[in-house]
Amino acid sequence: MSPIILITGNVTYQINLDPTIWIVDERRFDMGSRFPGIDGLGISFAPFLANAEPAPDATQVILHRRGKETVTLTMAEAKEAIFQFAREGKPIHPDGPALLFLADGSNRDQPIDFIEKIEVV
Known part of the structure; x- marks a missing residue:
């Protein structure tokens, strides 16, 4: 299992996300502050998505999952999503x-x- 998540598709920049280094990112927060009862640390997906610069006509984000079916989100849902x-x-x-x-x-x-x-599609 790779610790890297790739952002690709209809973007200006392909981005490699490494969640193992987010522990030192000052944007991290306690998951319980957003979702009471959930332990751990989280970070907003929006800045990473913005850095990839989705094309103006991009409307969806498809999450490819190891050994599981894909999940499709609207661009709005993706921009508000939280990574734990x-x-x-x-x-x-x-x-x-x-x-x-x-x-x-x-x-x-x-x-x-x-x-x-x-x-991003």
């Missing part, structure tokens, strides 16, 4: 390297796991 990159003080394993939570918390009991690639 650590729980109980450790990297997300074996279902990581990061879990994706929708901002409205609707998937808090089943976050999107096993993410390998994020394709």
Whole structure:
């Protein structure tokens, strides 16, 4: 399992995300502050997506998952999503390297796991 998540597709810049280094990112926060009862550390997906510079006509984000079906989000859902990159003080394993939570918390009991690639379309 690679700790890297690739952002690719209809973007200006292909981005390699390494959740193992987010522990030192000052934008990180306690997951419990956004989703009461959820332990761990999180970070917003929006800045990473913005750095990839999606094309103006991009409308969706497809999450490719190791050994599982893809999940498609609208661009708006993706911009509001939260990555959980650590729980109980450790990297997300074996279902990581990061879990994706929708901002409205609707998937808090089943976050999107096993993410390998994020394709902007």
